[in-house]
Amino acid sequence: MGTWWLVAAGGALGGMARLAVSELTARRVGTGFPWGTLAVNLSGAFAAGVLAGLLGMPHGELSPAPAWLGLVVGGLGGYTTVSSLSLQTLALWQSGRTHAALANLGATLGAGLTLAALGWWLGGVAV
Template identity: 40%
Template sequence: MTPQLILAVAAGGALGSVARYLVGIGSGKLFGADFPWGTLIINVTGSFLIGAFIGLFVSKWDLSPAMRAFLTVGICGGYTTFSTFSLDAYYLIERGQTLASFAYVMASVALSVGALIGALQFVRAVS
């Protein structure tokens, strides 16, 4: 672990966190706050993004460890939020929306993993 690596993660985390905030606010304004659309969108797009990065690291990009950490641990780590996902699922249950909570959990996991797989397949197909 080097100071350069730590700074890369910190800088990426700051960017990812700001992106997460903006997407969450924008999603709430666009779709309303009755369902955690923002977190769902963030988890799916974040999973797609990290899948694309990993696919590109393997096939096209010869990046330094610091740059890889900046993109994955930093940006993607600051952007995706499964801790918030858990809290949102809990709040739905707490409000008596058990079916909505189950649908949210299933959609988040299935779509995020699917997005990552889709990104890896996409990168492989165009590489």
């Protein structure tokens, strides 16, 4: 039961951090493009990579380490968001902003994978 509390606490903190970063980003660069969600998802991908490098990624274990559960599953699971990415991309597409919709997906997936790999490498170097 203790691991459930780690995930719940991490998820609550991650969700609050997501709101703060999204709002701060929107205030700084505007709302014409989902910059806040992009900032959240890219920083979350980088953080996940760093934590994977530092903690090691669980490979099919039934019970990953408590730090992994609290920080990655809970914290970054609550922080990053595929649902916002999906809905904002759909809204761009439906409003006729096809290039912006594709750019949103491409930037999130391409840069996200790159940042996760960079974070993993940096996290592994730090160990």
